[in-house]
Amino acid sequence: MTVVLEAKGLAVSTTAGGRTVDVLRNIDLSLAPGRVLGLVGESGAGKSMIGRVIARNLPGAFSVSRGALHFDGRDLLTISDRDRLALLGRDIAFIPQEPLTALNPTLTIAQQFGEHLERLGVPRGERRARIVSALAEVRLRDPQTLLDRYPFQLSGGMCQRVLIAMAFAGRPKLIVADEPTTALDVSTQAHIVQIIRRMQRDTGTALLFITHDLRLAAHVCDEIMVLYAGDMIERGPARSIINNPRHPYTRALLAANPALSGPRLRLASLPDQMPAISAFADLPGCRFAPRCPVRDPACAAGGFEPLSLGDGHIARCAPGCLSGETQAIAPTALAPWPVARSDAPVLQVDNLSKRYGGGRTLFGAETPGVNAVLPMSLSVRPGEFVGVVGESGSGKSTLARLVMGLEPPTSGAIRIDGKDVTKDAPQARVIRLDALQMVFQDPQSALNPRRPVQSLVTQAMESPRRRADAVTRLSRAKALLTETGLAPEMLDRYPAQLSGGQKQRVNIARALCVTPRLLVADEIVSGLDVSVQAQILNLLLDLREARDIGLLFISHDLAVVRYLCARVIVMQNGAVVEEGVTEEVFAAPQHPYTRALLAAVPPDDVDQPWPVEAA
């Protein structure tokens, strides 16, 4: 059998704290023409590093220290720069993660695509026609009209199609796609995956598909390799990995992923997070050992070989880990949602709408307005979790900003505990902020980098109404950290010293400081890794138990909304297209848009074909 890409014992090293550590080790892979290999792992697992070794595009301090890497019979580690440059774009092509920033904003589509075709040796006169047919191949409508447009005039999905068309233009033998759908909406993700798969199948190209989403990988790939902290920990046929995961980490990863169907199970979340590179040197054996629920002492010591489990399924684990049931990872059933309560709602929104623009310019010309939110109503009762789902541009974030008073509504009323707070008057603000608190999407930029955690979480106690002395603030900060699962030693840390998950906990702790009755959360887990996401989701559920707090949860992730929210509101282009009890809406969606959203999510069952080929 011919092999396009082959790695044997590949290791990449760097120095951390004066010691040499392997940031990638024991990588064995082989990829045949027309096959798809998935590299799966959370951020920091080293999956993108493999792509960078192939392009020889490693960051300065990193270098390949051991092993071999061959492409199409050529040694990629010793190849000259000239020969490597000749391979790139022609025989090896890359599809990036962020389509909007991967195209030069000062060049038109035809200019950048044309430059690529020029390199591939297409004569000038034929280039425009070639671009048009290539763009048509990735199902871009009216490709002729796109040629002279700039990347920022296209959507993310359109840019990604352009980049895919460019990647396939040279009929390469290998394509490396690094998280090609992560920055895109769910339905766009399905289309992009479909296009990549179809073109890859048609051209017989081998595909290296890098993703954090195990379920997505299962539907896209023939084989999957799971990485953890630079280690290849499990590898095998995609179906076998999903249906019969053997390594405790793979099992934990699957158990941390909320499901879109079947019984609602409490997510099994692992403690802590993946170790940073600086900690690698102290983990001679299995780097997962400190978090492993099995805790076989043999693992931490290391020195074991990958175990073959038959049928090409390999796990890098001590035999003890694989045998027997690891109860800790098995998910437990979650209590069903309590019957709808009849309490008065905390938040009541009536016919709320928001329109941007639509005014007149200085010269009296009318500018076209945008209806961000069309008149809609909703209510949230104490202890109730309500989800708002929709794709980007659906108006769900604007809704959150309206509710929080960050923007004035165009029409409609907002009531909190029956009191009208529509107008952002000082009095209304007091009522609003006593009852409602917001948690933002980006945990990083929401925290002032110059303040320690204890000052951040008790920020609300700086307002004149809540002014408190240092002792009170400190004890409050301690209580909030305990409640949000943060260790007391975090009190004096600064945001830069925290991980993404810890930062989001601090954000939640800060919102809880004024003991609000309702949290407004805008995409608060979308930037987090799956295992960290599971921790935050469980924290929210625990807070509901402990505080009877309500939640308006805005998300694009249907499975997460199903896990958290009893009720769901589906928005499209600013309008509510469907709402109701989450289980009922997801089990029997009435609106075509809801059906499309659900169909765009890779199903839990690997054997269910996905994405469904559009007619």
Next chain:
Amino acid sequence: MTRIALQLLLRRLLLAIPILLCVSALVFVILRLLPADPIAMSLPPGATPEDVERLKRDFGLDRSIPAQYFIWLGKLLTGDLGTSIFFRRGVGELVSRALPATIELVAAGLTLGVILGVAGGLAMFAKRGTAAEQAIDLSTTGLMAIPEFLWAILLILFLGVAFPLLPFIGRLDPAVTLPPTITGFLLLDSLLSGRWDALRSALAHLVLPSLALAIGLAPLVMRVLRSSLLETILEDYITQARLRGIGERRILIGHALKNAALPTISLIGVQGGFMFGGTVLVEMIFAYPGLGNLMVDAVRNHDLPVIQAVALIYCVLVLAINAIVDVIYLAANPKLRAAS
């Protein structure tokens, strides 16, 4: 593109009107509040108080300040800049001779400064992380630390006196006759009338003063261009272009430079305005018959009409250069074009 550029220029023009009104009123009032007597400066020592009064009436200096301002403004709108008290000639005539000289000087200074700056920025970027970069960095700090009038003197001493390679007085050799006035711009007139001797002499006379101006601009352009290049090459689209196998030189010229140029263009706009200020001293040092020299003479002689007119013209020039740079920025930045 042209429609958007015209819209932008129109906006600038509308905005310029109140600015110019404010500046003119400010200059006018301040000049009249100063304890300076332009009449006394322009009369012979034996003049009688009657002579003074008569002359004051002739120049309208006996009216109230607002009345004087509105008379001046009214005439200005008809294109009449008034009469120089000292030279006893139309201000318009004086300005029309000095203005092209200064525009030529600034155009030469800007061109030279941008060429040196861009070349230096690219060189520094190409040598990033080496000792050569450090050396360039250090020497440009030195260049920036010395003000342009000092550069003017140093250049004269070095290239004019010690090694007499270039002329450093006036716009033209005394031996060369002036080409016929067509546009008022010496270089252009020499070119249009085929007077190569005049062209060569005028160019030679431009080198040192424009270099003195350019030395102030070049290091700034260099540094801003280098730092924006360093930022730009970290962008995704640069990585992606590399992954398509595009060579480094092509990436620098075809991809990075266009994006990195944007902050540099803004900088040139700001510095271009400052450069007019720099011409005052540089023109004096090189005895270059431009607006700067006219202004210095006018101030020395308390020649109010000339000071007013030249101050206003400086203001127009700065606004004009900013508008031009805005149009260039618009042309270089498709995102801005799409937004407006």
